[in-house]
Amino acid sequence: MKLFLKKTLVFLFILLAAALLLDVIYTAIISQSSERNKVENVIHSKNKKFDVVFMGTSRANNHFVPEIFEKKGYKAFNYGMSGSHMFETALMLKLMMANNYKIKNLIMEADLSICNEKRDEGTTARFMPYIHGNEIIKNHYKNESDFYQIYYIPFYRYIKFDNKIGFREMYDVITKKPTNTLYNKGYYPLLSNRKGKMNNDISTLKPIRNKYYEEIKRICKQNNIKLTVVMTPMCENTKGLEYFEKVNELYPEIHNFENVVSDDKYFSSCGHLNDEGAKIYTNFIFNKFFDDSKSNTKI
Amino acid sequence: MFFNSLHFAAFLPIVFILYWFVFNKNKSWQNSILIVASYYFYACWDWRFLFLLVFSTLLDYFTGIMIEKNETISKRRFWFWLSIIVNLGFLGVFKYYNFFVTSFSDLLNGFGFKVNPLLIEVVLPVGISFYTFHGLSYVIDIYYKRIKAEYNFVDYSLFVSYFPLLVAGPIERATHLLPQVKVKREFSFEKAKEGVHQIIWGLVKKVVIADSCAMYANEVFNHQQDMNTLSLILGAVYFAFQIYGDFSGYSDIALGTSKLFGIDLLKNFNFPYFSRDIAEFWRRWHISLSSWFRDYLYIPLGGSKGGKWMQLRNTFIIFLVSGFWHGANWTFIAWGLINAIYFLPLLLLNKNRHNLEDIDFKWNAEGLKTIINIFLTFTITTFAWIFFRAKSITDAFAYIKNMFTNLKFDIQYLGNERYAPELLALVGVFIIFEWFHKYKNEPISGKYENVKLLFCIMAILALGVFSDYKEFIYFQF
Numbered sequence: 001m002k003l004f005l006k007k008t009l010v011f012l013f014i015l016l017a018a019a020l021l022l023d024v025i026y027t028a029i030i031s032q033s034s035e036r037n038k039v040e041n042v043i044h045s046k047n048k049k050f051d052v053v054f055m056g057t058s059r060a061n062n063h064f065v066p067e068i069f070e071k072k073g074y075k076a077f078n079y080g081m082s083g084s085h086m087f088e089t090a091l092m093l094k095l096m097m098a099n100n101y102k103i104k105n106l107i108m109e110a111d112l113s114i115c116n117e118k119r120d121e122g123t124t125a126r127f128m129p130y131i132h133g134n135e136i137i138k139n140h141y142k143n144e145s146d147f148y149q150i151y152y153i154p155f156y157r158y159i160k161f162d163n164k165i166g167f168r169e170m171y172d173v174i175t176k177k178p179t180n181t182l183y184n185k186g187y188y189p190l191l192s193n194r195k196g197k198m199n200n201d202i203s204t205l206k207p208i209r210n211k212y213y214e215e216i217k218r219i220c221k222q223n224n225i226k227l228t229v230v231m232t233p234m235c236e237n238t239k240g241l242e243y244f245e246k247v248n249e250l251y252p253e254i255h256n257f258e259n260v261v262s263d264d265k266y267f268s269s270c271g272h273l274n275d276e277g278a279k280i281y282t283n284f285i286f287n288k289f290f291d292d293s294k295s296n297t298k299i
Numbered sequence: 300m301f302f303n304s305l306h307f308a309a310f311l312p313i314v315f316i317l318y319w320f321v322f323n324k325n326k327s328w329q330n331s332i333l334i335v336a337s338y339y340f341y342a343c344w345d346w347r348f349l350f351l352l353v354f355s356t357l358l359d360y361f362t363g364i365m366i367e368k369n370e371t372i373s374k375r376r377f378w379f380w381l382s383i384i385v386n387l388g389f390l391g392v393f394k395y396y397n398f399f400v401t402s403f404s405d406l407l408n409g410f411g412f413k414v415n416p417l418l419i420e421v422v423l424p425v426g427i428s429f430y431t432f433h434g435l436s437y438v439i440d441i442y443y444k445r446i447k448a449e450y451n452f453v454d455y456s457l458f459v460s461y462f463p464l465l466v467a468g469p470i471e472r473a474t475h476l477l478p479q480v481k482v483k484r485e486f487s488f489e490k491a492k493e494g495v496h497q498i499i500w501g502l503v504k505k506v507v508i509a510d511s512c513a514m515y516a517n518e519v520f521n522h523q524q525d526m527n528t529l530s531l532i533l534g535a536v537y538f539a540f541q542i543y544g545d546f547s548g549y550s551d552i553a554l555g556t557s558k559l560f561g562i563d564l565l566k567n568f569n570f571p572y573f574s575r576d577i578a579e580f581w582r583r584w585h586i587s588l589s590s591w592f593r594d595y596l597y598i599p600l601g602g603s604k605g606g607k608w609m610q611l612r613n614t615f616i617i618f619l620v621s622g623f624w625h626g627a628n629w630t631f632i633a634w635g636l637i638n639a640i641y642f643l644p645l646l647l648l649n650k651n652r653h654n655l656e657d658i659d660f661k662w663n664a665e666g667l668k669t670i671i672n673i674f675l676t677f678t679i680t681t682f683a684w685i686f687f688r689a690k691s692i693t694d695a696f697a698y699i700k701n702m703f704t705n706l707k708f709d710i711q712y713l714g715n716e717r718y719a720p721e722l723l724a725l726v727g728v729f730i731i732f733e734w735f736h737k738y739k740n741e742p743i744s745g746k747y748e749n750v751k752l753l754f755c756i757m758a759i760l761a762l763g764v765f766s767d768y769k770e771f772i773y774f775q776f
Contacts, residue, residue, distance in 0.1 A: 001319065003488045011495065014749065018756045121766070155760055163766045168717075 019154040026158050026170055030129045033173040037181050038079055039126035042095050043134065049102040051075045052290075054186075055089050056109030058082035059232045062272045064107065065282040066185035072286065078186035084123040086113045090212040091127065091140045093219050098136055103225050107285065110213060110254055111231035112271070114247050115205045117212060119144065125161030189275035190268035200270035203240025207247045228289055229254045233261040233281060235270040260284050300343040302552040303505055310340070315559055319486055326483040330457045333560065337462035341426070344466070348424040351389065356459045358385055359434035360452060363441045367448040375442065382438040386431050393423055398627030426466035428624060432591055433459055437473045439595055446473050454480050461562070463553040467546070469567040469587035476562070484561030494558030496743035499755050501551030506763035508729050509544030512537040514764065515722050518713040520688055523698045527707035530719040531698060538688045539681040540726050543572060546585070551741065570737045572680075572730075573658060575672040577641040578651040580680060588624070592617045611646055615639045625687070630695060634686040641679055657738065725762070 034044035051074040054064035060080025069076035079092060089108070096103065119141075127137050131151060141147050150157045158165055180188070213229075220227040231244050231254060244258045261267075261284075266277025273281055300306045314336040322332040342349050362382035366375050391399075397418050404416035437458070440446040449455040457480050464471055519526050519534025526534065547568035557564045565587045574580035581589050597617045603610035615636075622635020645651040660666050682699075689695035711719045736742035743751045 001486050001488075004486070004491050007488075007492055007495070010749065011752065014753050015756055018753060018760060022757065022760055159760060159763070159765045161766060162764065166766075167761050 016154070019156075023155040023158065026155070026165070027129050027132070029170050029173050030165060031133070035182060036169075036173065036177075036179045037126050038081055038186060039092070039095075039123070041182060042079070042092060042099065042101075043130055046099045047101070048096075048099075049075065050077055050104065052077075052105045052107060053096075053101075053103045054078040054080055054107050054109075055092065056080045056232075057084050057089075057113050059112065059271060060109035061186070061188050062190050062268070063109065063232045063278050063281055064285070065187050065189075065278050067187070068279065068282045068286055069290070070185065072290070074290070076185060078184075078188075080109065080186070081123050082188070083120050084113075085116060085118060085120045086110065086210050086212040086216070087117060087119045088123040088127075089113075090215045090219075091137065093216055094136050094140070095134075097219060097223055103223070105226045105228065105289075106220055107228045107230065107289075108216065109232050110210075110229045110251075111244060111247055111258070112202065112205065114207045114210050114213060114251070114254075117208070117210055121161065122164055125164030128157040128161055128165055131157065187278070189278065190272055191275055192268050197237060198235040198264050198267055198270040199237040199239070200235065201239040202234070202243050205240065205243050207243065207250050209250065213251070230285065231256050231258045233267075233273060233277070234258055235264055235267045236262050238270060255288075257281070257284070300340055302549060302556075303502060306343070310336075311556065311559070318560055323483075326481065327453060329484060329560075330453050330480055333462070334453065334456050334460060337457070337460040337465060340462040341460065341465055344425045345422065348427075351424050351427070352430065352460055355386065355389070355430060355434055356456050358382060359438050359459070360449070360455050363438055363448040363455075364450065366438065366441050379438060379442045383435065386435055386438075390427060390431050392419075393421060393427055395623075395627045429468045429470055430459055430465060432470045432588075436470070436591060436595060440473055446477075449473070449477060451481070461557070463556040463560075464564055467549050467553070468585075469550060469553065469565045470591050471565060471587070475565060479562050487561060490558045490561065490563075493740065493744055494555040496748070496752070497551045497555030497558065497741040499555075499752065499759070500741040500743060501548040501553075501555060502759050502763075503755050504544040504548030504551060506765065507544075507758050508725070509541045509548055510764035511722060511725060511762070512541035512544065514715055515713065515717060515719065516541050516688070518715050518717070519719065520698070522714060523694070523701055526701065526719075527705045527709065527711060528702055529708040530711045530713075531702040531705070533719050533723070535681045535685050535688075535698075535702075536726070537722060539572070539677070539684050540729070542684065542687070543568075544729075547571075555741070566740070570733060572677050573673055573734065573737060574676045575654045575658070575669060576645060576650070576676055577638065577679065578645050579654040580676055581638070581642075582655075588621065592621055596620060607646070611643070614642050614646060618642070629692050630686050630689050633692055633695065634683055637683040637686060641683070 031040075034040050052066070052069050053076070054060050054066065057080060061078060061082050062080075064078050064080065066076035066078050079096075081088060081092070093106070124141075127141070128150065131137050131141065138151070141150065144150070146160075150160065217227060219225075229251070231247065234241065234244075241258065244256050247254055248256050261273060261277045261281050266273055266280060268274040268277075300310060314332070317332050317336075318329060322328040338349060338352075341352055359382055362378045365378040366382075369375050369378065400416040400418060404414040407414045437446075437449075441448050449458070454477065458471070458473060458477050461471075461476070461480075516534050516537040519530055520538070523531065523534070550567035554564045554566070567585060567587050569583040569586065571580050571583035574583055597613050600613045600616060601609050602613060618635040618639035619632060620635070622631040622633070622638075625631040625634075642651065645653075658669060660669055685698050686692070686695045689698060713719055732742060739745075743755060745751075
């Protein structure tokens with residue numbers, strides 16, 4: 001048995017050594033990259049200045065066209081992230097402020113994401129390589145139930161989020177494989193239009209007082225950022241559209257623009273406008289809140 | 300609790316310590332702690348089905364004793380059939396009831412009778428097919444006086460519920476396992492070390508090979524209509540390695556875990572994809588099930604004693620039953636039928652007992668013939684797997700049709716952001732690795748074992764699929 005316990009210790013040592021070695025290698029390689037996604041792009045950039053920044057979930061990423069603002073003379077970028085929740089949006093904003101971003105206007109999509117305070121696993125993965133080197137990220141995840149595993153067990157984070165920051169991602173970083181995340185100033189146009197009638201059911205969603213939304217409001221106030229929060233369109237056949245009114249009751253400052261675009265032909269899926277719809281919607285936002293002359297905003 | 304979960308990683312060392320350091324006074328203590336651990340292990344799936352496990356254990360324990368105690372044939376027969384009917388009855392209700400009812404109502408609807416079948420909503424108790432077959436083999440062996448009934452309930456309970464084999468086998472025999480649980484186990488360093496290595500290698504097979512292949516195979520099978528010939532061939536090959544890595548990986552972990560407790564389980568896989576004909580494949584694939592069907596179905600039906608036609612009939616019966624054992628779906632029956640058809644020429648030409656010896660590969664004409672035979676056997680096996688994987692017979696035929704009609708061989712980009720052929724390198728390395736260790740239980744032990752251990756651990760950590768978690772396929776059976 002002694003021999004076996006010795007062998008077990010050797011095994012545990014090999015396991016720990018392998019995990020540590022891999023952790024160091026992965027972190028060193030992945031954290032070198034700055035162009036493959038918006039999270040690393042923000043972490044690696046400093047002192048950026050924007051007239052308008054868009055943030056939110058995929059319903060921001062696919063709905064706000066910065067080019068429309070740029071043409072009118074506003075420096076704009078879409079930092080919306082598909083799949084993300086309010087949890088990650090708040091963290092992104094904190095990282096921007098820490099890296100000395102100067103933002104005049106933040107247009108944030110907050111509708112379906114108001115109903116939860118959970119993290120999104122896919123987006124969370126993007127922050128994980130930096131959790132040891134960045135206090136803001138560390139503190140943001142501190143209250144998560146698996147924080148200790150993620151933070152203290154070597155390589156655990158790469159195992160847990162292996163489909164986003166695993167071997168393939170490391171290989172893609174090494175081979176400098178490009179992504180299209182930062183194309184079109186961060187806007188990702190959806191070009192398809194699904195055939196047939198669209199529908200969706202959001203009747204089970206319930207808006208809550210979202211602490212990350214409150215945090216975003218606080219950050220904007222502290223940094224003199226004009227925050228405009230909007231709801232974005234859903235297709236006509238959505239069951240439970242009264243959800244948007246409930247969000248409005250809870251947060252009257254959130255503009256309900258859910259029905260600004262409603263025809264199915266402007267949608268790629270029920271919750272996502274296609275490129276044509278996104279342009280209509282962005283133009284509407286611009287006309288509603290901004291003047292053609294760069295210097296004045298209506299808000 | 301899955302073998303590849305953190306839960307199991309914590310559970311196993313605790314049981315190991317209790318077993319060897321606290322409850323090691325005698326075999327009763329050892330068996331008792333293993334039973335408690337096994338029941339906890341099973342309760343982690345669904346505690347309600349513990350009652351089923353207990354009932355099954357009690358049923359076979361008492362019927363076994365009653366068969367032995369009664370000397371009149373009619374009474375022995377009564378207890379024997381009671382056990383068979385109740386065991387198969389449970390299996391039938393949980394696993395096959397809905398299938399039979401739906402199939403029957405479809406048939407009636409086909410004849411113009413409108414029937415609304417009464418279906419039951421019930422979860423299939425995990426491992427029921429395995430522990431039912433355990434119990435059946437025990438009762439059948441007693442009935443035919445091949446073994447004595449076990450009077451020690453604790454020993455018998457462990458035989459049925461021993462956690463390494465409880466949910467997905469190997470399907471043990473009383474003749475093999477019971478003698479081991481009836482004596483106090485002494486710790487063997489070599490056995491325990493081999494056990495750890497086998498667990499590690501099983502994990503490589505599961506999380507590196509099977510789960511990686513699953514990502515590609517699922518994408519191809521789920522979007523078969525958009526796939527070209529190359530992708531469809533690759534999809535089938537990936538599934539072949541998915542199911543092999545998954546099930547043989549599970550078996551390796553089970554065997555390795557059991558070795559830690561000083562108990563040897565039956566070998567379940569013996570490098571089946573290196574088989575030179577389909578008969579050899581079935582001597583190497585899911586050995587414990589194949590031999591179960593041979594001993595408890597094929598031979599009682601007459602085996603090959605009644606001439607060629609009897610042999611053919613019995614072969615078709617065991618393959619159809621074997622297919623049906625896997626699940627209540629026509630796809631599994633078709634898979635069994637296809638394998639029976641593959642067997643046909645070997646039976647007719649009396650070649651089903653060829654290739655009994657290990658592969659002795661040499662770089663000459665004979666070696667080339669061996670490679671060609673292995674390749675052909677793998678090809679037909681993979682073809683049959685299409686039916687096993689497909690959701691329905693229609694899907695399986697559509698898959699095969701697309702394979703022969705979408706005659707394009709360009710590299711396709713799959714929906715999960717992966718190129719179809721990119722996994723071939725990993726599969727290729729795995730095949731080479733297995734080839735060079737094909738005479739061993741696990742490839743880690745031996746020269747440079749710490750280096751090999753390091754590589755395996757690195758492979759599990761770096762190449763394993765964890766976030767896109769997949770259950771072991773055979774848990775559903």
